[in-house]
Each structure stands twice: as C-alpha cells, then as structure tokens.
Amino acid sequence: MRPRSRAQRRAADAAIRVAMVPAALIGIAVLAWILGEVIARGVGALTPTFFTELPTPPGMEGGGLGNAIVGTLLMTLLAALMGTPVGLLAGVFLAEFGPSSRIATTVRFTTNLLMGTPSIIIGIFVYSVLVLPLGHFSGWAGAVALAILILPVVMRTTEDMLNLVPDELRESGLALGAPRWKVTLGIIFRAARSGLVTGVLLAVARVSGETAPLLFTALNSFYWPGSLSRPTANLTVTIFNYAMSPYSDWQEKAWGASLLITVSVLVVAVLARFVIKDGRERA
Amino acid sequence: MTDSTAEKLSVPPGAPRDQSRPDALFKWLTAACSLVVIVIMAGILFELVRNSGMAFREFGFSFLTTDSWNPILSDFGAASSVYGTLVSTGIAMIIAVPLSIIIAIYFVEVAHPKVSRLIGGAVELLAAIPSIIYGMWGLFVFAALMQTHVQPFLGTHLGALPLFQGPPMGIGMLTAGLILALMVLPFITAVTRDVLMMVPPVLKESAYGVGSTMWETVRFVSLKYGRRGIVGAVFLGFGRALGETMAVTFVIGNSHRISASLFSAGNTIASSLANEFNEASEPIYLSSLFALALVLFGITLAFQTMAHHWVARMQRLEGGDR
Numbered sequence: 001m002r003p004r005s006r007a008q009r010r011a012a013d014a015a016i017r018v019a020m021v022p023a024a025l026i027g028i029a030v031l032a033w034i035l036g037e038v039i040a041r042g043v044g045a046l047t048p049t050f051f052t053e054l055p056t057p058p059g060m061e062g063g064g065l066g067n068a069i070v071g072t073l074l075m076t077l078l079a080a081l082m083g084t085p086v087g088l089l090a091g092v093f094l095a096e097f098g099p100s101s102r103i104a105t106t107v108r109f110t111t112n113l114l115m116g117t118p119s120i121i122i123g124i125f126v127y128s129v130l131v132l133p134l135g136h137f138s139g140w141a142g143a144v145a146l147a148i149l150i151l152p153v154v155m156r157t158t159e160d161m162l163n164l165v166p167d168e169l170r171e172s173g174l175a176l177g178a179p180r181w182k183v184t185l186g187i188i189f190r191a192a193r194s195g196l197v198t199g200v201l202l203a204v205a206r207v208s209g210e211t212a213p214l215l216f217t218a219l220n221s222f223y224w225p226g227s228l229s230r231p232t233a234n235l236t237v238t239i240f241n242y243a244m245s246p247y248s249d250w251q252e253k254a255w256g257a258s259l260l261i262t263v264s265v266l267v268v269a270v271l272a273r274f275v276i277k278d279g280r281e282r283a
Numbered sequence: 284m285t286d287s288t289a290e291k292l293s294v295p296p297g298a299p300r301d302q303s304r305p306d307a308l309f310k311w312l313t314a315a316c317s318l319v320v321i322v323i324m325a326g327i328l329f330e331l332v333r334n335s336g337m338a339f340r341e342f343g344f345s346f347l348t349t350d351s352w353n354p355i356l357s358d359f360g361a362a363s364s365v366y367g368t369l370v371s372t373g374i375a376m377i378i379a380v381p382l383s384i385i386i387a388i389y390f391v392e393v394a395h396p397k398v399s400r401l402i403g404g405a406v407e408l409l410a411a412i413p414s415i416i417y418g419m420w421g422l423f424v425f426a427a428l429m430q431t432h433v434q435p436f437l438g439t440h441l442g443a444l445p446l447f448q449g450p451p452m453g454i455g456m457l458t459a460g461l462i463l464a465l466m467v468l469p470f471i472t473a474v475t476r477d478v479l480m481m482v483p484p485v486l487k488e489s490a491y492g493v494g495s496t497m498w499e500t501v502r503f504v505s506l507k508y509g510r511r512g513i514v515g516a517v518f519l520g521f522g523r524a525l526g527e528t529m530a531v532t533f534v535i536g537n538s539h540r541i542s543a544s545l546f547s548a549g550n551t552i553a554s555s556l557a558n559e560f561n562e563a564s565e566p567i568y569l570s571s572l573f574a575l576a577l578v579l580f581g582i583t584l585a586f587q588t589m590a591h592h593w594v595a596r597m598q599r600l601e602g603g604d605r
Contacts, residue, residue, distance in 0.1 A: 009496055010496065013497055013498040016497075016498045017498075019385070020386075024385070024386045024390070027382060027472070031406070031409045031465070031468075034417065035412075037420055038419070041423075085316075089313045090313065090320070093310075093314050097310050103314070103317075104317075106321070109591065110320050110321050112591070113584060113587055114320050116526075116583055116587045117583060119526070120557060120576075121331075121526065122327075124330075124560070125326065125330055125331070127560075128333075129326065180306040180309060181308075181309035184309070202411070206411060209412070209414075209415065211414070211415045211529045212529060212553070212557060215560070216560050219561075236415055239415055239419065240418075240529065240532075243418075243422065243533070244533075251423075254419065258415070258419050261415075265411055266411065266412070269411045
C-alpha cells in the first residue's frame, strides 16, 4: 500500500461511495424495467381462453396456449420424477459414503462440469440418442433432457444439506441398531427435509423455463399433448417461435406466455425460500 | 462422515438380523446413481465426437480457422461462431463483473440493512428468471433503444474507432453482449453479496479500528477474504454467458461473418445451433453443427477445469480453510 495523505484517502472513499449509488440504481432499474415490460405487455394476452384453448392461425381472434401449458407441466413433472430420486440418492453417496474417496471426488468434479455444460448441448445429446435413432421428436426426449439438467443441481444441494446434519444424529441412529439405509432415509433425510425440498423446488423451477434443451427434443406442436411419443407443445419453444414470427397477435401471445413463465418461476422460488425459513425456525 | 466407525457400528455383535446385506445394497444403489453423471458426460462427449466425425474428416483442422458457412456449397467453418461467442461473452463480463461487485459492496457495506435484505433478495430472485425472457425483452424493447439512442450516440462520439462504425441496426454483437451482461449481473451480484456477508465482523472492525475508510476495508479486507468465492462466481457467470442460447439468439442477428464493428450482426455457437439445427438437411451440414457443439463443449470443459485448478491452487497458497 502506498502511503497517501488523509485527504486523498477520503477522496477515494467518497468517489467510490458516489459511484456506487448510480451503479446500484442502474442495475436494479434495468432489471425492474424487464419485469415491468413483461407484465405490461403480457397481461393483455392472459384471457381465460389463453389457458384453455388451442392456438389459432395468425390473424384469427381468440385461441390460447392451453396445449403448451399442459405440455410444459407434463414434461417438467416427468423430468422431476426422473431426475430427483437419482439426484437424491447420488447426493447420499457423496455425503454419507466416503465423502473424500477418489470415486466421490471424481463424481463431484464431473457433476460440476455437467452443471456448467450449456443446456443446448444437453438438447443436442438427447437428440442424438433419443430422437435420431427413433426417428421422431418426442415429449419423452424433452423430459429426459430436462431431467439431465435437474440431476446435478439436486445432487449438489443434497450433498450440502446432508453435510449440515450433525454426526451425532447418525451415531444415535446407528447406536439403536438401525441399519444405515434406515438412518439415512428415516433420520438424516427428515432432519434435512426443508433444505432438500428447497433444492428440488429451485432446480425444477429453473428447468421449467428452459428453452434450448427442448428445441431439438420436444420440438413444438399445435395440438394437445395426446401422447408423449410425439412432438409436444411447450411454452418456451412457443415463445421463441411466436416472438420471431412477424404476426403481432402471435407476438402478444408470446408476451403472455413470458409473463406466465416468469410469474410461475418467481412464485416457486419465493415458496422455496419460505420452506427454508420455516425449517430453520423449527430447528 | 465417520465412515469406518459407522460401518462397523451398523452390524452390532449379536444382532437379531444381519443388516449388512440391505446396507451394502443401499450403498451400491447410491453409488450407481452417482455414476449416472459420469455416464452422461461420457455419453455427451462420445455422441458429439461420433456425429461430428464427418465434418472433421471433410474439413480437417481448418474447420476451426475458416469463417465460411455456406449450406448451399456445403462449406463450413467455425471461426465466426467461436469469435462471436468469445466477443459477446467478453463484452458481458467487462460490464457485468465490476458492476455486480460494486452493487454487492453497496448492499453489504453502505445500504440500510432493511434495503439490503429486501433488494438483495429481489436480485437473487431475478437470477432465476428464464433466459428467454431476457431475449424477448432484448428484441422488442432494448434493441429499439439501442437503435434510436445508444448506437447513434456511440457512433457520433466514438465513431473513429472501428468498433463503433456502421449503421445502427439495434441488434448485433454489442446488443447481445449487453443482454448477456444483464443476465449474469444478478447471478454474480447474489453470490458476491453472500461472500461479502460471510466476512467475519471482527476482521472488518479491525480494519476500521486502525482508521481505514470503507473503501479501504472492502478492498484490502473483505475482497481479499472472499476472493476465492468471488472468483468462483465470476467463472460461473462466464460459463453461463459462453453457452447461453436464448438471450443471444434473439438479438445477435445471425450472420456468419466476422466484422470489426460491434454494431453489425454476428452469431455465437449456441445461437447458430438454435437457429439451424432443425433445418440442417444435408448430413455434412448436420455433422458440422455437431462439430460446432463439440467446440463449445470443449471450450466450456477446458474453461471449467482451468477454473477448478486455479481456485484449488489459491486455496493451497492461502492455506487454512479459506
């Protein structure tokens, strides 16, 4: 540190303090602007038929994105059902069975790599293992792509949450003669419940807004998702297609869908925080 | 946790029933689940290499260095996409990193605790907003602002630089970089804020006690203490920006040309994949797109491995648990 006069040091401090306020304001204001714009432009599209009807061709009044809402819900639910159990058990392995073993270290590093892999690459991977060989796009492929995105997030949060559980709990359970699996699932999981629920909720919320992994797997469709073996309608790809189209009524629907997705993701994220708070208060 | 003792304890002597078999089964089940990630990563690498084989056989190493992308002549090269990926990410990081660190410092050190908690929580929520929303906003709202105000302004005042020449089209490399910056901003801010809040008050009080100003305390104590966490956050943000698809695809203009001007349209690997993958009819076209994906995968892997080792080295050099 170079010696500086007191005035210089004070001036540097004041300059930083002055620069901070506009920086913070600009950051917050732009983010608020994005939210405001989504609400202002999307609210008009959210009529009752938006939720219940099939899309109409451009220029035709009415219609909705009911099929895309159902499709997104279905695929997200399936992805959660596939990704969560595997992620939870894998997290148990990392936290409970030799956390510093070589295999666990490798798995942990690979999990980080998978978490940092762009979601569009996951989409292409699933395309080449599930869409190319079978010859058609499908809702199943979309759900698998989303499940691959959920898996590493659930693994990491599970490991972190289980590590927070004190060892005394494990030892007391084992001392009573309970087998390891019973101690883990019955005692440790219960102790870490709120954290685990939050982790899963946040992972699922994040994935429900993903577009890139669905572009080449679920594709999109104008019909109700009758079978997941066919291209399946979903909100995010619909937003992409509609926003890029030259039709103003489609663009309005895209804003409506954006608002719906944003609100749902934010609601789940807020809910997840309440779960954590609730758990901490009881603990 | 206490692995060896726990395992011994799980089979108490004279137990009525041998518990070791279900326990071994449970252990193997969890091990199998955790191996799934390794299978997936290996599968991604294998599939990308397998499917891009044709392109690499056809174009060889020059695939990486040529910037031609012509589906009609079946001539493909990755240079323009790699260039666009790196430039847009670079713009995003140059803007987002200092801004988010300053915002985080403001919340932790200057703002009223109530304001800090409220807005800090809101910023964390914003990190959860899907990237396609940023793309929509970028295309319909931000691009118009860029076209009518920002780009003409930059053109008249900094037009001497080749970076800011050309017609203001609204979309293009600069717009894409700015949208990316907005997208990673809440993310880096949230993590940096957490890291700064973890700095033990005793350390900060000592700094203030010897007469440091707020800025000096932050610079020489807080930022140093939390350096590893902040570097980690920056790396994560960088990784996100590299592979971000939707926020970029809407506003970058999708042109496979390398241009000196940041106003002109460009493309990134991810945006090319999003736009062209479903349209690629020729096998060599599809294979070239797989090759692009392999390049992106390689960049993110190399980058993350580097970050991992760098952070680990910092930890070793600093010693202790920080």
